[in-house]
Amino acid sequence: MQRREFLQRSGATMLGLWLGMGCGSETAVAPSIPGSGLPWEALARLLQGPLLLPGAPDFSRIVAPWNLRYIDQKPAGVARCQSVADVQACLAWAQSNGVPLVARSGGHSYAGFSLTPGLMIDVSPMNQIGTVGPDGLARVGGGARNANVYAALRAPSVSLTHGRCKQVGVGGLVLGGGIGFNMRLHGLTCDGLVETEMVTADGRVLTCNAQQNSDLFWACRGAGGGNFGIHTSFTFQTFPVTQLTIYQLKWRTRLRQVLGSLNQVLATVPREMGCKVSLVASPDGSLEVQLLGQLLGTPTQLDSLLAPVYAVAAPDSSQVEVRAYWDAQEFLSEEGDPGYSHERSHFVFGQLSETALDTVVDFMLRWPGTSVSADWKFFLMGGAVADIASDATAYVHRQASMVSSVELEWSAQDSPKTIATNQAWLTEFHTAMRSLTSGTSYQNFIDADEPDFLRAYYGDNLERLVSVKAQIDPNNVFHYAQSIPVRL
Ligand SMILES: Cc1cc2nc3c(=O)[nH]c(=O)nc-3n(C[C@H](O)[C@H](O)[C@H](O)COP(=O)(O)OP(=O)(O)OC[C@H]3O[C@@H](n4cnc5c(N)ncnc54)[C@H](O)[C@@H]3O)c2cc1C
Known part of the structure; x- marks a missing residue:
């Protein structure tokens, strides 16, 4: 390949400016680049994929994190790896x-x-995702996203436990466990x-x-x-x-009672049911309970499972449909667009107590408010997740019945004072819930x-993890x- 062609393909034309091989407006930013002075060109020469430095087209878009709280943190360079050899280089x-x-x-x-x-x-x-053969194995590239999984597994009519947000990486998802509506029937993403x-x-x-390399x-x-x-x-x-x-059901009245009933009913539903319960606060001051999920069963079976909840209050809005699996996921999924957010989780063992539910409602009623929203929620766990021993994989939270979390979202419109007040509320809420749930948290959230995050994420598996780390990455x-x- 000619040098000019290489530089264009690798995005290193911009890089040349910083190495003194050209001139242009980007030279003005060179002194503030932490990586200036490094032999970037040597790296670019080794890579099949492009190497981008600040100022290159798309640099900001590519390095942007989902959580805009960290948008100002930029790398000195990003290598867009296309092969194992690129990663090694x-x-x-x-x-x-x-x-x-x-x-x-x-x-x-x-x-x-x-x-x-x-x-x-x-x-x-x-x-890239390879063709699924008769053995049902799917080889998924290390950088695939849920969206790639959705696209590749639709035609062969198979699935794995995936997340709802299409832009989430399969890499991060599976390496931290991976929860999704299939998990109660088929286990976590990492179990597949x-x-x-x-x-x-x-x-x-x-x-x-x-x-091989079983540890x-x-x-x-x-x-x-x-x-x-x-x-x-x-x-x-x-x-x-x-x-x-x-199904997606919403209640706007008798919220505390509806939550109490869902807490009881969901403790005994079959593993064919996967769901998330949320208590959502909006900037207009409204509060509602939402139940979202899937059932490998019929609407009649769903009605019968939820009858005790309906007896407490009929949903104010109800969408229940039967769909082919991948069409159903279109209903349940969302893009996962970037935003400002802070989410804090606790696993729950057994049912939530009445005091825990009172505390949730009390804090949600006292949400100080941002221009976006706040919610408290839980994903129902158990089923196949709990069939595996807590030390059989690094994911230790096998016996939890739920993972609950408080999520605070805001926007650039909100003032620093508003954000600080909301963060203080979040800290108080999360701390209050610790003694009412557990001190363990989901490593993917x-x-x-x-505080004490290593124990919260890895529990009794921490010592073995440290020993694996010392061997593989001393x-x-x-x-x-x-x-x-x-x-x-
Ligand atoms: C909108 C949204 C929805 C979500 N929904 C779910 C859900 O339904 N279920 C669930 O379990 N979680 C969910 N999560 C949490 C999600 O699983 C974690 O945030 C996950 O770590 C994201 O992975 P990523 O590859 O997108 O992120 P990244 O930010 O790219 O990576 C996350 C971590 O993994 C490391 N990493 C990424 N790729 C690799 C790799 N190939 N090799 C080694 N390390 C790697 C990174 O260095 C980083 O430490 C959601 C998160 C968001 C923001």
């Missing part, structure tokens, strides 16, 4: 130049943990993982499955995001899908403010504010 270059690095897939880390002042190793171009390929800090390409395979199923290496593919055992009953190349350390 990035790891070698960053370490030999003392540049911090991070893996990026869907960019949906709640706490912006796929950002770095150094090199962002973006595997999102590696999003049969093999993963990853590149370690020292550049080795490892296949991890039940037989690492154990660790990746619940604690893998950004901790041990960069995953370049995931192989899942899919399951066949048929039609489902999907990663929370920069969670120099702690993969580290961020809440990563697994090489020693406790």
Whole structure:
């Protein structure tokens, strides 16, 4: 390839400006770039995919995190990896130049943990999904998103436990466990993982499955995001899908009673039912309970399961439909557009107490208000998730009945004072719920403010995780504010 063509394809034309090979408006920003002076061109030469530096077209869009709280944190460069060799080249270059690095897939880390002042190793171009054969195995590229899964698994009429938000990366999802409406019947996303390929800090390409590198395979199923290496593919055992009953029900009256009834009814529903319950506050001061989910069953069966709740209050709005599986997911899914957000979670063991429900309603009634919304919610867990022992994979929260969380959203319109007041409310709410639920939190709802986060995310599996980390990444190349350390 000619040098000119290479530079254009790699996006390195802009890079040339900073290395003194050209002139233009971008030269004005060069001194403030943390990475100026580094041998970027040497890296660009090694890569099949483009290397982008600040000022390159699309740089800001590509590096932007989902959570706009962290939008001002920019890497010095982003490598848009297209192959395992690209990932290896990035790891070698960053370490030999003392540049911090991070893996990026869907960019949906709640706490912006796929950002770095150094090199962002973006595997999102590696999003191909192989044809599903008669064995039902699907090989998913390390940078695929839920949207790619939706597109690839529709025709063969199979699925895995995926999330609702199309732009979330499968990488982040599966490495932290992965909850979704299929989990009660088929397990977490990580329970369907049969093999993963990853590149370690020292550049080795490892296949991890039940037989090979089994310790690492154990660790990746619940604690893998950004901790041990960069995953370049995931192989899942899919399951066949048929039609489902999907539902979205809303109540605007008798909210406390409806919540109490849902709490009781959902404790005994069959594993064919997957759902999320939310108490949603809007800027206009309104509050409503929502039930969203799917049932592998009929609308009549749904009615009969929910009859005790209907007896408390008829829903103010009700949408119940029977759809083919992937059409049903279009109803249940959302894009997951970027926004300003802070979400904090606690797992619940057993049913929520009456005091816990009173506390939820009390705090939601006292929401100070932003221009967007706040909600408290829980995803119903149990079923197949709990069939697996808590130490069989790194995902430790097997016996939880729910994962509950408080989510606060705001926009650029909200003043710093409004945001501070709302954050104080969130802290008070989350703290009050700890003694009413548990001290454990979902690692995929990663929370920069969670005290004792390692224990909250990994519980009794933490010591084994630290030992795997010490073996695979002794120099702690993969580290961020809440990563697994090489020693406790
Ligand atoms: C709108 C929205 C909806 C969500 N819905 C769900 C849901 O339904 N179920 C659920 O369980 N969770 C859900 N989550 C949480 C989500 O699973 C986590 O935020 C997840 O970490 C996002 O993964 P990502 O690849 O998009 O993010 P990224 O920010 O790219 O990565 C997250 C972490 O994983 C690491 N990482 C990413 N890719 C790789 C890789 N290939 N190899 C090694 N490390 C990697 C990153 O370094 C970072 O530490 C949701 C989050 C959002 C924002």
